[in-house]
Amino acid sequence: MDLILWRHAEAEDSEPDLQRALTAKGHKQARKMAEWLGTQLPDGCKIFVSPARRTIQTVEPIGRKYWVAPQLAPGAGPLDILRTVNWPNAKETVLVVGHQPTLGQVAALLLTGKAHDWEIKKAAVWWFVQREAQDPDSLYLKAVITPELIVK
Template sequence: MDLILWRHAEAEPGGPDLPDMERALTPKGQKQARRMGQWLDSQLPESCRVLVSPAVRTVQTAEGLGRKYKTHPDLAPDADPEDILKAANWPNSKEAVLIVGHQPTLGQVASLLLTGEEQDWEMKKGAAWWFVMRETDDPSTLYLKAVMQADLVK
C-alpha cells in the first residue's frame, strides 16, 4: 500500500474572529498547493483515493491536485494519528491513499510508521511524505519513498 501524507499549504493565521476550520490559504499557500498538486498528480496512480480534512485550508490544498477527493471528519485538526491510519485503511488498502491534513498529527503519523512510537516530527507546510508498505516473502516491508516540499517543485 502507498500512503501519502500531504500537509496543507500556508494558511492565514487564526484569531478570535476566525474559527480554525475556516482559515483559508494565503496567496503563497495557493501557489504551494498548485505546485505540489501538479507534482503529486504526475506521480500518483490514477486509482489513488484522496481523503481530505474538512477544514477550508486542506480543501483548498487538495484542489491544487485537480482530482476528485472526499472530505473525512476523522482528519480534522484535532485528529489522532490512529484516526488517520484507520481512515486510510492502513496497511490493508488495495489502492494508494493520499491524506491531506494537519500538523502535528501528520508528523506523529510519520514517526509512528517509521519508529513505532508517536513523536512530534515537523512536517513543513505544503510538504508531502510518501510511505510504501509491500507484502513480501519476508515480513512486510515499509519504506519512505519520498519527501517533497512545495518549494522544490517547479
C-alpha cells in the first residue's frame, strides 16, 4: 500500500480554526504541489481530506475527487488516520491531506513504531510504501518533497 501524507499549505491565523483559509502563498504552494502530485498519483488513488477549509483549499487544485473525512479534523490522533485509510491493507494508493502534529506523528509511528512529534513542513508531502500488508519490514519512505523543491 502507498500512503501519502500531505500537510495543508500556509493558512491565515484566524478563528474559528476550521474556517481558516489559505494565504496567497498557501494557494501558490498548493498549486505547485498539486501539479507535481498530479503527475505522480495513479488513477485509482483515493484522497481523504480533513473538513478544515485550508485542507480543502489545498487539495482542490489537484482536480480529482476527494472525500471529506471528519476523523481527520484538527486534533485527530495518528491511529484515527491509519484506521480511516485502512492502513496497511488498502489495495489502492491513499492520499491524506491533514494537519500537524498528527501527520508528523503518523510518519514517526510508521518509521519508528512510536508517535513522536515530528515536523512536516506546510504543503510538504511524505510518501510511504509498504509492499506487503503483513510485513512491517517491507515499509519504506519513497519521497519527501516540499513545494520549494519542485522545479518547473
